[in-house]
Amino acid sequence: MTAPQSPFDRLRRILADIPPGAPPIDFSIGAPKHAPPEFIARVIAETADQFRPYPPIAGNASFQRAAHDWLDRRYRLGGWFREAGALLPLSGSREGLVLSVVTARDWLGKSNPAVLYANPYYQAYVSAAHVIGAEGVPVRTPDGPSPLPDFDAIPAETLDRAIAYYFGSPSNPLGSVASRADWHALFDRAERHDFFVFADECYSEIYREASGPPVGALEVARERPEVLKRLIMLNSLSKRSNLAGMRVGIVAGDTEVIGAMKDLRNQIAPQVPLPLQEAAAAAYDDETHVAENRRLYDEKFAAAEEILGPLFGPVTPAGGFCLWLKVDDDLAVTETLWREAGVKVIPGSLLAAGKGADNPGVGRIRIALVAPYAECREGLARMAAVLAPKMAETQAALG
Amino acid sequence: MTAPQSPFDRLRRILADIPPGAPPIDFSIGAPKHAPPEFIARVIAETADQFRPYPPIAGNASFQRAAHDWLDRRYRLGGWFREAGALLPLSGSREGLVLSVVTARDWLGKSNPAVLYANPYYQAYVSAAHVIGAEGVPVRTPDGPSPLPDFDAIPAETLDRAIAYYFGSPSNPLGSVASRADWHALFDRAERHDFFVFADECYSEIYREASGPPVGALEVARERPEVLKRLIMLNSLSKRSNLAGMRVGIVAGDTEVIGAMKDLRNQIAPQVPLPLQEAAAAAYDDETHVAENRRLYDEKFAAAEEILGPLFGPVTPAGGFCLWLKVDDDLAVTETLWREAGVKVIPGSLLAAGKGADNPGVGRIRIALVAPYAECREGLARMAAVLAPKMAETQAALG
Structure with missing residues (x-):
């Protein structure tokens, strides 16, 4: 009876021997990075005797x-x-x-x-x-x-x-x-x-x-x-x-x-x-900080729409802070983006159960838009630069 | 499949209808009450951005x-x-x-x-x-x-x-x-x-x-x-x-x-x-605060030895902050101490598994010496005052 493996450990092994093609930008981890409300530290300090x-x-x-x-x-x-x-x-x-x-x-x-x-x-x-x-x-x-x-x-x-x-x-x-x-x-x-x-x-x-x-x-x-x-x-x-x-x-x-x-x-x-x-x-x-938080994500989704929309069609989901993009081969694209652009994404197949077509993550990559706006823009632009020619090739091949 | 019951919930039900005979002193809960080191609040305040x-x-x-x-x-x-x-x-x-x-x-x-x-x-x-x-x-x-x-x-x-x-x-x-x-x-x-x-x-x-x-x-x-x-x-x-x-x-x-x-x-x-x-x-x-913490417990065990020793013999354990006293009937003594002295202890049988003699807590009460010294002394003295005459009676009856 073995505990299930973390997708991030699996991703680490997949990319271990591939040098990133540019200073790394990490879209793989969905950890929030916007600022928490400023009053948090004050409240904790004021009530610290309650530890x-x-x-x-x-x-x-x-x-x-x-x-x-x-x-x-x-x-x-x-x-x-x-x-x-x-x-x-x-x-x-x-x-x-x-x-x-x-x-x-x-x-x-x-x-x-x-x-x-x-x-x-x-x-x-x-x-x-x-x-x-x-x-x-x-x-x-x-x-x-x-x-x-x-x-x-x-x-x-x-x-x-x-x-x-x-x-x-x-x-x-x-x-x-x-x-x-x-x-x-x-x-x-x-x-x-x-x-x-x-x-x-x-x-x-x-x-x-x-x-x-x-x-x-x-x-x-x-x-x-x-x-x-x-x-x-x-x-x-x-x-x-x-x-x-x-x-x-x-x-x-x-x-x-x-x-x-x-x-x-x-x-x-x-x-x-x-x-x-x-x-x-x-x-x-x-709720003020929550609305501001949403505004920051909305800005990044607008950038994603502008940069990736021409390649993928509409990419903005109703909720969450991730893009879930359709690609040919999620493992291959993940390696390519890391090798050619230093962009780390997570292959959809690692985030879902099932083999082959039964795995709903196959042919998907997840991009977590948690980094600051400029970093997200830069990463998305690098992705587009790497993927556009390949997608054009595929289109051409399909006639 | 039912989750096991908390002994404190069971104690609450046992004492629910019994009014305490004096302002309550709680020896039942083993929650530390001495002061934590003063630097804790400062360290947390200084690192609060890491939340x-x-x-x-x-x-x-x-x-x-x-x-x-x-x-x-x-x-x-x-x-x-x-x-x-x-x-x-x-x-x-x-x-x-x-x-x-x-x-x-x-x-x-x-x-x-x-x-x-x-x-x-x-x-x-x-x-x-x-x-x-x-x-x-x-x-x-x-x-x-x-x-x-x-x-x-x-x-x-x-x-x-x-x-x-x-x-x-x-x-x-x-x-x-x-x-x-x-x-x-x-x-x-x-x-x-x-x-x-x-x-x-x-x-x-x-x-x-x-x-x-x-x-x-x-x-x-x-x-x-x-x-x-x-x-x-x-x-x-x-x-x-x-x-x-x-x-x-x-x-x-x-x-x-x-x-x-x-x-x-x-x-x-x-x-x-x-x-x-x-x-x-x-x-x-x-380690300074840890030694001071021990000193405070040692003082309370000395008081327990002084007050309860004459009734129970040596009561001080090598470790921990509890007394584990031998009594005739732990449930009855728990009720008596609450009714006559406002002292809340926990019956040993609630802290152990097994029926009758198979339960190693039967005939034991636990007293957690976590309250300040004066409160512990007061509670122990009230216990001795209630228990001494009853124990003398039992002794006499046993001849």
Whole structure:
């Protein structure tokens, strides 16, 4: 039983013996690099005496108030969730994504459980299934504007064994966003086969201003509150507030399910230090920095559209901060871009499960637009310079 | 499949309807309350800009240097472990204790694995077995100066299925300390049956100055370096430096095992924010506050000896900050102390597995001496006042 391999380790090995053709520009790692709000350091310094006591696993009053306020405001919940549901702080959404599967397993008590996950996948989904020794079942996220998969392609027997489906909206790396109808269709499936929807909404605030904010799981759940019993929603400050290094997120859901999760987390999970809870509360209370963050990504997507659009057609997704470009051979193009342009991208096939055509990442490369504008522009221009002649050749060959 | 219940939740229910007989004094929760070193807040404030990037899962250079220096100094390793082994930062030792079991399972690949744990137990041990769906096997920690259990009382078949044995030295709540011979006997067993020793040494720095520092797993491993392949040592700043609220610990072991753990943790575990790694490094570099911390506990144990010694005989353990007192009926005494004296203790039977005489906590109460000296003295005096007449009665009845 071997833990799954990191795509970044695999990428490192692929490029190990290839010298970069120019000073490296790294588009491979999706780590936010914009500035976090300036008040964070101040709040932490002011509350630093609170690094002493064990932090309450449920979060302190400031955190609970601010996180509920944010959910209420962001998803126009009119106070519904504050009454109907519960939330907990996480030490970043990653550990929460992983530990949620333990609660789902315990809660549902299915034998031979399966863990479904959106494919391409976030590594933590696969590793979560590994932790509890459950079968992981990749579920292809379709190309196009909707991330809703074709559940009919999955055997009913597998769906019945499912305890959870990890589903991102905005999806990563596609950047597609679930519509209200998508959420309803997903909730129908979860209720029919009795599994949890793990709504990974960590990119929820990284949307194009022109597209507007993605509909969230909770705002659709409000229209059919009974589904809350099979919904676990996760969010994070890593992308929203560029606080990846602070490790704070939230998990939200049905009061009883979250209560069970709280009891479990109180025995196994890392609590969030109180000063970081205070800083998180301040971050949730502020939207100015979040809008500025979006503006910076929008600028970079405009540059990508200008530079790569002529080669690839429209490249801008509704959400997230990645390009997901169609190429002939993602491994070969990754090597070429590194060798000829010093540009590091990640081959789509490393971000998805499956062999050959079953792997939805085959023939895709992911470009994370996290670096400053000028660096992104430079990298995109180098990519275009390398790829344009090759793509013209292919076109010519195809006649 | 239900997650195990917290002993504190159970205690809350037991005392829910009983009014305290005096302003409450809480001896039930073992949360450190002495002051952390004053430099912590300053280091965090000075490095607060480092809350931005994702922290490296292996820890940064400062953390690695300081943690290795501390291990080397504390266990007089002469640089051996720095060469022979590896360590990682943890978000507190609790999550590390839990996630280590995943690595042990993956590494050993035994079918139908069993997880052995010292009984009385720390809740995380039991929950770790629960997380991976393995059988948890309590192993009675004997009374007396040695925490080494009688492995011959465990079926060889069970020992062969074991992937790990959670073992605390100082043990909690007994406070007994493993000798060099104990560690060797334990390592012999681990090698014979091919399981990991999870050496939970989070109380390693809380020892009586008169007893001297407990021998550590690593310093004994140095005498037989091949055992490092089956040893995972965990430590924490929660007790040593009163930084429970900062959530920083370490896990140390064989380079390859820790390498596998690093890869797994990179996919599922919470990283330690960089400013907290810097603060931890500063804490590891300083022993003055650790000695002062011990002095404060020593004072409280002297008070306990003075106040309770006449009733119970010697009560001071070699390590830890708890008293583990023999009583007739731990549940009844817990209720009595709360009702008559407002003193909250925790019944030993809630801290251990097993029914009746098989439960090593039956007939014991745990008193955590974490409150300030005056409060501890007051609580101990109230306990003596309530218990002395009852114990005299029992004595008289026994003739």
